[in-house]
Amino acid sequence: MVYINILLVTAIGSYRKEEKIMKNRMIALIAAGILAVGSLAGCGSTETSAPAETPAAETTVEAAAESTASEETTEAAEAEEVADLSGTITMSGSTSMEKLANAVAESFMAKYPGVTVTAEFTGSSAGIESVLAGSVNIGNSSRNLKDEEIANGAVENIVAIDGIAVVVDPANTVADLTADQLIAIYKGETKNWSEVGGADQAIVVVGREAGSGTRGAFEELLDIEDACAYANELDSTGAVMAKVASTPGAIGYVSLDVVDESVIAVNLDGVEPTEENIKAGSYMLSRPFVMATKGEISEQPAEVQELFNYLASDEGKELIKSVGLITVD
């Protein structure tokens, strides 16, 4: 602003010199242009940033569909082999699987331009109800299917596993926590590490903000939804890692894939948080991401079968890893 003001002052101050008039006029115009663009940009970003973040699945899906449509012509050769694949795949279910479902929808539609994938996020149980009622092709569920759901014809296709690690600062001597101890710590009932076999050190309870998928999963798996007493509610995984790493006595939870040597991931009920243990099902803080179908996959329409093939392919596995999940073999 100051810079622009100086320019304008210079422009006006010397405008009597005729030979400089044109030049000055241009400077004034450029200055005004900079100012105008500046205000426009400021204005625009305020108004567009909000809807862009809206988690409405259909917008992303549609946007992806549009972008792939333009690529269609250039990828004619590739399109030939998949030309016969067309139709619509509908998904509905878990909000925790939103990231995965949107990523799958987007990349699958990029690969098969003839197919439209739509995803709605209504909750695991509602998703399975929808697939059993036949209103969608795939019911997303971030928990194992219940016996009655399987009895009604739902098939449990586990596509990925979500693992959460409980991390403490590197100086902490507590290497093992039971589920009850962890719950007591997060509810604010246990306030000192000496109560769980550690040094006389206050516990600093670190968590994520309301609405975060990691927080939702953590609280859901321990059955302490909305009962946690957080001392720090941080808004990113990185912030949790940094806070835990730098604060003696801190405890936090993060997605398993981001754990590094700056923190210690504690064992839960004596089980180490490793990919192997999670796959074996012995680690407590993990949950399957199920894409349930009504009847076996082989009974599904071709495009739905292809979606599962895609998820099982190397490309699909990369995608699953890219959203911070563990693949199933």
Add this chain to the structure above:
Amino acid sequence: MNSIFRSKKAQSAVEKTAEIVFTVCAFFAVLAVLSITVYMFMNGTPALAEVGITEILFGSIWKPTASEPSFGIAWVILTSIVGTTLAILLGVPIGVLTAVFLAETAPPKLAAVVKPAIELLAGIPSVIYGLLGILLLCPAMYSLEQKIFKGSETHQFTGGANLISAVLVLAIMILPTVINISESALRAVPASLKSASYGLGASKIQTIFKVTIPAAKSGIISAIVLGVGRAIGEAMAISLVSGSSVNSPLPFNSVRFLTTAIVSEMGYASGLHRQMLFTIGLVLFIFIMIINLSLTRILKGGNKDD
């Protein structure tokens, strides 16, 4: 300069261009303010109607994602008020006295060092203040917290991310604003007033406190109001040092301000939760509007005195 006629013509063209440029600039500023106001009210009011204004403003439980969500932001509003007030109480005396030093008592060589330092302080991005807060302030606060609350059964340890840390960061952040505006107000005090004071036998310090500062009062007040505006609107720095849990604004509690409430949950919020964040934005917007309007009034009042 070939002829007077041509020169006049060219001159009037410049006049017109400049006029258009000014009008366009003014138009953009007004457009921005208008669209932001309309946008904030459009997005902030639906949740207000749905949840109820009394529950929002006076409820103290913030559980936006619970199965029975609760959207009380009383603690958040109170934290913003208390935090800003404390930052002003801390930052303004330091700022005004620094301004007195620069305008009245500083040896020129020392002023030549202090003045650029303050100008640099004004240019430091807020995230840097926050990072320094995490690295320096929070560990110090944590050891203080551990000493004060040693053996406490009820205190929730925050690891140094608390109201005091946020207030200290805010106090430092408002310093440049307060110093610069106060200094120019002090410099604008007519020398005749000071000479009269010296002539009556007053000492330099007496003159500063009894004559110069009272005479620069309106300028100093506007410095304070601008400082309040800066403090209440700051988000980045304090989101890093305040802990961001919704609690009552006690010194060693992890607290959430109006600004950090929006920033920290915007990422994944949806539905009513998201609308509520816009309502918090509206509350903040109204706060800042009130401060700006009072600033304009004070400035106008100051002009009347002259």
